Amino acid sequence: MVSRGRSGRTVLVTEKPDGGSTPGPVSPELLEARIRGLQHALGQLLENARRLTHGEHQRAVQLHRQLQEQTAIARRESRGLVDARTAEALAEAEPRARLLADRLAPGLASVPPNDARWRSRQLVGAGIPSYVRVGELDPGTPVAAPLLRTNGWRVTADRNESARRLLQSVALRLVAAAEPFRLRIDAFDPRLTGTMGLLGHLTTKYPQLVPRATHTAEQLHSVLSGLVDVSSLRASRQAQLGHKRFEDLIRETGRVTDPYRLIVLFDYPAGIDTLAQRDLLRLAATGGERGICFLIHHDPSMTPENDVDTKQLLDMLTPVAIAGERVEVAQLPGVPAKLDPPFDANVAAGICDVVAELAEIAVLPTIDFDRTLPDRSAWWQPVKDELSTVIGYDDRTPALVRLRSGNPALPHVLVGGAVGQGKSNLLLVMIHGLAARYAPADLEMYLLDFKHGVEFSALGPAAERQHWLPHVRVLGVHSDRAFGLAVLRHLSDELARRSEIFKSHGNVADIAELAPGPDRPPRLLVVLDEFQVLLEDDDELADEAAKLLERLVRLGRAYGVHVVLATQTIEGVKRLSTRRDSIFGQVPYRIALKTTPADAQAILRNGNTAAAELQFRGEAVLNANFGSPDDNQHVLVSFADKPVLDDLRRELWIKSGTTHPPRVFHLAEPARLTDTAAAVKPEPGRPWTGLPIAVTEAPVPVEVRPEPGAGVLVLGDGPVDALGVLSGLALSTAAAAVNPPRFVLMDGTNSSPDVADGKGALIQALRQLGCEVETVDKHDDIAPRLFSLRDTVRNGQVGGETYLLGFGFHGVPRMQLHAEGFFESPANALQDIVRDGPAQGLITFGWWNRLHVCTEHLGYGRANVATHVFLRHPQDGVRAVCGPLVRWASEPHRALLWDGLHPEAQVVVPFAALRSDEVDRAVELVRR
Known part of the structure; x- marks a missing residue:
C-alpha cells in the first residue's frame, strides 16, 4: 500500500x-x-x-x-x-x-329578512329571545347565537359596512321579537353613521324603547351613568330575593317594568374616553347576570385614547368575525354562515309601527287593592306615632307611605305624573288605605280636586247611594280657587285652635306627645289635587293662598296635619318660583309617576329623572328623602277598582254609624236645598240666599224684617238659577215662620219644562208646609193683580205675612204703559208694593234679567230695597250697585250678594230649584 x-x-x-x-x-x-x-x-x-x-x-x-x-x-x-x-x-x-x-330565537329573531312573515304582525312581540340569527348555511339552515343573556358580542369585519349591517339587523330582530317594554336599546354612534335610523319610526313614537342614538362623550356618560345605577339596583334586588341572574328574577316576580338593556357601540373605540371606558368595564363584567348586554362593532383601525385599553373590554365579549359575506361566531367555531342581506327600510318601518301599537295598548299585571289592606281585625287601630299605609309593591316588598311628625319627620307628600298615568288611582289607594286602618275619630280628611276630575265625587253622598267615606269632612269636587282659599283659611284657623289645645296640656310640642283620648284632636289628611291651580294666577288670591299653604306645611307637622300635594306639572307657576324651597322643603315624600324628564326633576329633585324612565301607567318612583336619587324605590301601585272601593266605603260607613255627611263643594253644581236643610234649621227673618264658598255648611242669610227696605232683587240671566234663589228664600222663610205665610207667585216667563217642574215643586212644598199659594201665570192677569195688591197695601188690608214672588217681571208686557181703566202703569203699582209693602207685611222677592229693567219698573231708588243678588249680569250693572272696584265673572252656579250692610259683596252658591221628587224630603227636613 x-x-x-x-x-x-x-x-x-x-x-x-x-x-x-x-x-x-x-x-x-x-x-x-x-x-x-x-x-x-x-x-x-x-x-x-x-x-x-x-x-x-x-x-x-x-x-x-x-x-x-x-x-x-x-x-x-x-x-x-x-x-x-x-x-x-x-x-x-x-x-x-x-x-x-x-x-x-322565537318570532322574528330567527326569520330571514326576505321572509313574508316580516310583513305580518303575527310574530311581533313573541318573546325575549336568548339567541338571535346572524345568517344561514348554504341550504338555508338558520345560524343563531346567544346574546341577551351573555355579556354580549364584539364584531369585527373586513368592511365596516358589514359590521354595521349585522348590528342593525340584530337590533331590529330583538325589537321585533321582544314584548313591549321588555327591551331597551341605547346606541352610541360617534361617527354619525345613522345606522340606527332604521328604527327611526319607533324612536319617534316611543323613545323609551329605542332612544335617539348619542354621538358625544357627554351624552354617553349620561347613558352609562344611568346603567350603572340600574346594574347596582338589580344586584341589590337579586341578592335580596336570592337570584343569581336577572332572568330568574323576572321569572319569579313577573316584573315587566325593568327591561333588558342592550348597548350598541359603533366604531369602538371611537369617542370612548377614560370615564366611559371605566363604566363600560364595570357594566360588562357582570352584564350577563344583570340583564345588560353589549353589541360592539370594533374597528381596529381606530386609535384609542390614552389609558383606554380596548382589549380589557373586548376580552369580556364573544368574538364575531365577518369576512366578505361570511360571518362566524366563536360559540360555533368552524361554522361560517352566510351574512343576511340588509333589511328593507319599508319593512323595518312597518315593524316599528306595529311595535309602537303594541306598546300603546300594553298594560302591567295589576296588584289588587285588597292585597294592600290589613286583616279586618286590624282595622281602625289607635294612632300612635304615625299614619301608614301600603300603596303597592316593590317586587314582593310592600311600598309603605308613613306620615309622621318626627323620628324621622315625614309629614307631607308631593305626587306628580303626566296625564293618564295613574295619579288619581294612587290618591284613591292612599286615601282608602288610611281609611281602613284608622277610625274617623282619629283621622279626618279634606279632599279637594281643582281640575275637571270626578274621582273624589264617589267619596261623598249622592242621590243613588246612602253611604260615603266617613272620614271625609270636606269634599271639593272640581273645586274653584275661592273654595280652595277658604279651606286653607279654615285650616290655618285650625292650627291656631290646636296651638291653644297644646298649651293647655303643658306646652306640648308635638301631637304624638298627646295621649289618645277625646282631648287629642284627630290627624288631618289634606289632599290638594292639581294644587297649582290655586297659585297660577297673578292676583291677591294666589298670593294669600301661597302664604297659607307655606304656613300649613311648615307648622302642620307638629299639629298632626299631613298635606298631599298632587299635580301634573308645577313648572311655570309664578307663586311657586319664589316659595319653592319654603314649601317643598317641608315635603320629604315624593311619588312620581311616568312623566317628562323636566317634570320628573321638578317632582323629585334636579338630576333625578327616574320617573321619565318609567314605562307603564301605575308605575311610580317612591322617594322618602326629598327626591335623592340614591333613595329611589321603583314600585307598582295597586289598582283601585271602583266596585271594590265602593264596597269598602259602605262597610266603613256602616262600621262608623255616622249620619252627618261631609261638606261637599262642586264648581259645576248649585247648592242642594235638601242637604242644607238636613244640616241647618232656618231662622225667622233670615231667609237663605245660598251657601258661602267656605267650609261651613251654614247658608248665607239676609235680614228681612217687616219694615221699609225689606225684600230681595234678583238680577241677571238664567231662569233656572233665578228660580233656585227664589225657592231658597221662600222655603226657608216658610219653614221658619211661626204661622204659615201666604205667597203670591207671578210668572212673567214662558217656562221651560225644567222651570215648570221646579215651579210646581216649589208650590207643592209651600203648600205642604201649610202655606196658601196663589199663582198668577197669565200676563194679562198680572197687571190687575198688582193693582189689587197695591190697594191692600194702601188700605192696610194685607191680611198677615205675605210674600210676592215675582218670577221674571222683565217678561211682563206693557209694564210701563197705563193699564186699561187705570191712570197709571203696572210698574207704578209694583213700585208702591215693593217700597211700602214691607211695613204692611207684604215683602217682595223678585227677579229681573237686567238692572236697568228693574230700575225702569221700580225707579232709580229701586224702591229702597238694599239687598241685590246678581246672577249672570254685565259688569257695569254690578258696579252701579256694588261699587266701581267690584269684579264679577258671572260664572255658572254663582251669585254675588250685596246687602248694603257689609263693606264687600259676597260670592254665594245659589240653590238649585227643587225637583218634584225632592219635595217630600225637603219638607220633612225643614220642618225639624
Whole structure:
C-alpha cells in the first residue's frame, strides 16, 4: 500500500503473509500504473452507481405519479361520498335546526329578512329571545347565537359596512321579537353613521324603547351613568330575593317594568374616553347576570385614547368575525354562515309601527287593592306615632307611605305624573288605605280636586247611594280657587285652635306627645289635587293662598296635619318660583309617576329623572328623602277598582254609624236645598240666599224684617238659577215662620219644562208646609193683580205675612204703559208694593234679567230695597250697585250678594230649584 514517511517521501508498504507489512522501495512507473488502474476502477464504479440511481429515480417518479393519480381518484370518490352524506345530513338536520332556532330565537329573531312573515304582525312581540340569527348555511339552515343573556358580542369585519349591517339587523330582530317594554336599546354612534335610523319610526313614537342614538362623550356618560345605577339596583334586588341572574328574577316576580338593556357601540373605540371606558368595564363584567348586554362593532383601525385599553373590554365579549359575506361566531367555531342581506327600510318601518301599537295598548299585571289592606281585625287601630299605609309593591316588598311628625319627620307628600298615568288611582289607594286602618275619630280628611276630575265625587253622598267615606269632612269636587282659599283659611284657623289645645296640656310640642283620648284632636289628611291651580294666577288670591299653604306645611307637622300635594306639572307657576324651597322643603315624600324628564326633576329633585324612565301607567318612583336619587324605590301601585272601593266605603260607613255627611263643594253644581236643610234649621227673618264658598255648611242669610227696605232683587240671566234663589228664600222663610205665610207667585216667563217642574215643586212644598199659594201665570192677569195688591197695601188690608214672588217681571208686557181703566202703569203699582209693602207685611222677592229693567219698573231708588243678588249680569250693572272696584265673572252656579250692610259683596252658591221628587224630603227636613 502507499503511505508517506516522516520525511514526506512516498514509500511502498508491502504486506506479509500474516497480514503484516513491511516497507520497501517501489518505482514511480509502477506506482503511476497502479494509480491509473485504481482511477479506472473507481470510474467504472461511479458509472454503475449512476445508472443504478437513475433507474431507481425513474421508478420512484413513476410510482409517485401513479400514487398521485390514485389519490386524486380516491379524493374525488370520497369527496363525492362526503358531499352526498353531508347534504343528506344537512337535509335531515335542517328541520330540527329550524325548530331549535324557533325555540331559542322565537318570532322574528330567527326569520330571514326576505321572509313574508316580516310583513305580518303575527310574530311581533313573541318573546325575549336568548339567541338571535346572524345568517344561514348554504341550504338555508338558520345560524343563531346567544346574546341577551351573555355579556354580549364584539364584531369585527373586513368592511365596516358589514359590521354595521349585522348590528342593525340584530337590533331590529330583538325589537321585533321582544314584548313591549321588555327591551331597551341605547346606541352610541360617534361617527354619525345613522345606522340606527332604521328604527327611526319607533324612536319617534316611543323613545323609551329605542332612544335617539348619542354621538358625544357627554351624552354617553349620561347613558352609562344611568346603567350603572340600574346594574347596582338589580344586584341589590337579586341578592335580596336570592337570584343569581336577572332572568330568574323576572321569572319569579313577573316584573315587566325593568327591561333588558342592550348597548350598541359603533366604531369602538371611537369617542370612548377614560370615564366611559371605566363604566363600560364595570357594566360588562357582570352584564350577563344583570340583564345588560353589549353589541360592539370594533374597528381596529381606530386609535384609542390614552389609558383606554380596548382589549380589557373586548376580552369580556364573544368574538364575531365577518369576512366578505361570511360571518362566524366563536360559540360555533368552524361554522361560517352566510351574512343576511340588509333589511328593507319599508319593512323595518312597518315593524316599528306595529311595535309602537303594541306598546300603546300594553298594560302591567295589576296588584289588587285588597292585597294592600290589613286583616279586618286590624282595622281602625289607635294612632300612635304615625299614619301608614301600603300603596303597592316593590317586587314582593310592600311600598309603605308613613306620615309622621318626627323620628324621622315625614309629614307631607308631593305626587306628580303626566296625564293618564295613574295619579288619581294612587290618591284613591292612599286615601282608602288610611281609611281602613284608622277610625274617623282619629283621622279626618279634606279632599279637594281643582281640575275637571270626578274621582273624589264617589267619596261623598249622592242621590243613588246612602253611604260615603266617613272620614271625609270636606269634599271639593272640581273645586274653584275661592273654595280652595277658604279651606286653607279654615285650616290655618285650625292650627291656631290646636296651638291653644297644646298649651293647655303643658306646652306640648308635638301631637304624638298627646295621649289618645277625646282631648287629642284627630290627624288631618289634606289632599290638594292639581294644587297649582290655586297659585297660577297673578292676583291677591294666589298670593294669600301661597302664604297659607307655606304656613300649613311648615307648622302642620307638629299639629298632626299631613298635606298631599298632587299635580301634573308645577313648572311655570309664578307663586311657586319664589316659595319653592319654603314649601317643598317641608315635603320629604315624593311619588312620581311616568312623566317628562323636566317634570320628573321638578317632582323629585334636579338630576333625578327616574320617573321619565318609567314605562307603564301605575308605575311610580317612591322617594322618602326629598327626591335623592340614591333613595329611589321603583314600585307598582295597586289598582283601585271602583266596585271594590265602593264596597269598602259602605262597610266603613256602616262600621262608623255616622249620619252627618261631609261638606261637599262642586264648581259645576248649585247648592242642594235638601242637604242644607238636613244640616241647618232656618231662622225667622233670615231667609237663605245660598251657601258661602267656605267650609261651613251654614247658608248665607239676609235680614228681612217687616219694615221699609225689606225684600230681595234678583238680577241677571238664567231662569233656572233665578228660580233656585227664589225657592231658597221662600222655603226657608216658610219653614221658619211661626204661622204659615201666604205667597203670591207671578210668572212673567214662558217656562221651560225644567222651570215648570221646579215651579210646581216649589208650590207643592209651600203648600205642604201649610202655606196658601196663589199663582198668577197669565200676563194679562198680572197687571190687575198688582193693582189689587197695591190697594191692600194702601188700605192696610194685607191680611198677615205675605210674600210676592215675582218670577221674571222683565217678561211682563206693557209694564210701563197705563193699564186699561187705570191712570197709571203696572210698574207704578209694583213700585208702591215693593217700597211700602214691607211695613204692611207684604215683602217682595223678585227677579229681573237686567238692572236697568228693574230700575225702569221700580225707579232709580229701586224702591229702597238694599239687598241685590246678581246672577249672570254685565259688569257695569254690578258696579252701579256694588261699587266701581267690584269684579264679577258671572260664572255658572254663582251669585254675588250685596246687602248694603257689609263693606264687600259676597260670592254665594245659589240653590238649585227643587225637583218634584225632592219635595217630600225637603219638607220633612225643614220642618225639624
